[in-house]
Amino acid sequence: MTTQAQHPVPVVHLSNIKVTLGKRDVLSVDSFTLQEGEICALMGPNGAGKTTFLKLLLGMILKQTGGTIQLFGQTLSPHNQKLLHQLRRQVGYIPQQSLVAGEFPLTVREAVATGRSATIGLFKRLQPEDWQSVDHWLEELGIANLAGRCLSEISGGEQRKVMIARAMAQNPRLLLLDEPTANLDMGWREQIIQTIQTLYQQTRMTFILVCHELETVPACCRRVVLINEGKLQADGPLEEVFTPRRIQELYGCQMSLSHRNGRYFAIPDPIPSPPTL
C-alpha cells in the first residue's frame, strides 16, 4: 500500500482560520478536514457563520482570512490568482437565492451550459461533448422538458434543480450547497433532498451542505458540523450533535429527536396542549 493510500489528500483542510470583517471576528476554525467522498452538513442558528464558511472555501474572503485553507492538497492564496481560479473550477457552488438571471430570457439549457464555461477556459467555444454533458445533467435531474423555457418561467423548485444541474455540468470534485431547500414547499423540498441523495450515491463526490432544519439533512449524511457564534462547536453524527440540551441552549426551545430510515425530525417535547376556547 502506498503512502498516499494510507494518508489520502483531504478535499478540504483548514487550520487556525480566523475571518475578520471590519473589526469583528466572524469565524474561527482551529482545524477542519473533509475527506474525498464525504458528505457533511453545516448547521447552526441564523448568522452563525455557515455562509461565511462556504465563501471561505471558495476563496472569496481570502484577504480577510488568517490561517491556512487547503483544497485538494493545495493552499489558497490571494497572491496566486491562477491557482485560485483553477481550484474554483473543481468546486460546484449553489448559493441561497433561487432566481438568478432575473428577467434576461436565458433558457434553462443555456443556464446549465454556463457550468461548462469556466471548465473549458477562455477563448474556447462549447464543443458538442460539452452540450452532451449539459443534456445529460438535464436528463439526470428530470428537467430536460424545461430545456427551452426561460428561467423566469419555471418554479422555484425547478430553478433549484437548474442550479444543481449547472454545478454538476461543471464536473466538480466538491459540491457546496447553501440551504438548497430554503423557501420550497414540502413536495419540492423532498425532491431536492432525494436529488442530493441520489447524486451522492451515484457520484460519491464530496458534498458540503448548509441546512437549517434537521429534516432536510439527507439520510446519507452521517456527519454534521455545528457552527455557533462563528465557532465550530460540535462535529459528528446528527444524533450526537443535536442533543435535547444543545437544542435548548442554541434555539431556546425543548425538542426531542425522532428518526426513521436515517432521517431525523425535531418535535417539541412536551407538545403543548392546544388552548381551551
Next chain:
Amino acid sequence: MDFFTSYNSLLLWLPALLCGFLSGTTCGTLGAFVVGMRIPFIGICVAHAALAGAVFAALFGLEGQWLMLPALFTSGLTSLLLGVTNPRWIKMDDNVMMSVLFSATMGLAFLGLGLFSIMGRTDGDVRTLLWGSIAFCRWSDVWIMLCVGALLALFILVFYKELQAILFSREIATASGIRTGAIWGGFLLLTALVFTVSLQSVGGLMVYSLVTNPAAAAFQLTRGAARCILLSAFFGMVSGLGGFLISAWTDLPSGAVIVLLSSSIVLLSALWRLGKKR
C-alpha cells in the same frame, strides 16, 4: 425635408443616417447586457458623467470630437469606480449609491452649463449635448462609431460564454473560476465608450433610453440569449435610424424622437406579450 428627393441631399445626410443606424445598433446590443445584468443605473450614471466631462471640456474651449476625450475619461472613471466599489463598505444599498452618483454627475453637468452664462459665453453647442442633434454627425463620427461598434461586437464574440455566465449570476460565475473581474472591467469600459460616442448624436439625457428600451422590448418577445441580443440590436437600429429619419423630416430634436420611438416599441412589445398571455 428634401433629402429624399435629391441625390446630393441624400449624400449630405448620409453621415447622420449612418450615425443613427450605428448608435442605435450598438446601444441596443449593449442594452441587452446592461439590462440583463440589472445595472441600468450604471448606464444612467455613466451617461451623465460623460455629459459632465464634455460640458466642462467645452467650458475650457474644446470643441467637436475633442469633447469626446474628457467625456470618455469621466465616463470611464465613473464606470470603473462603480465596478470596484462595494456600497456595503459604507452601509449603502446599491441603488441608493447609484442614485446619489446619478444626481451628482447630473448636478456637475448642469453646473458646467450654468458657468457658461456666468462667464458670458454662449452654450448653444453644448446644450445640444443634452438632447442630441443630427447636425453634429459628420463622417468622422461615423468612423468612430463604426470602430466602437466593431470593438463591442468583438468583445461579445470573444467572451460570449463568460458574459452568459455573468448574466446568469456574477457570484456563481466568480465562484466557478471565471475571471469575472477582468471581463467585468472590460465591459464597463466599453459601456463608457458607447455612451460617450453616442453623446453628441443622441444626447446625454437620452442615450440611456436607447440602451434600456430596445432590451426591455426584446425581453418581452423572445427566449434565448443570442436571439435576445440580436432582437435588442434590431430594435435599437430601428429606433436610431427611424429617429434620425423622423428628426430630419420634421426638424424635431433627434434625441427626443429616438427615445419616443424606442418607448413606443417597448409599449407595443408589452401589449403583444399581454395579448399572447390571454
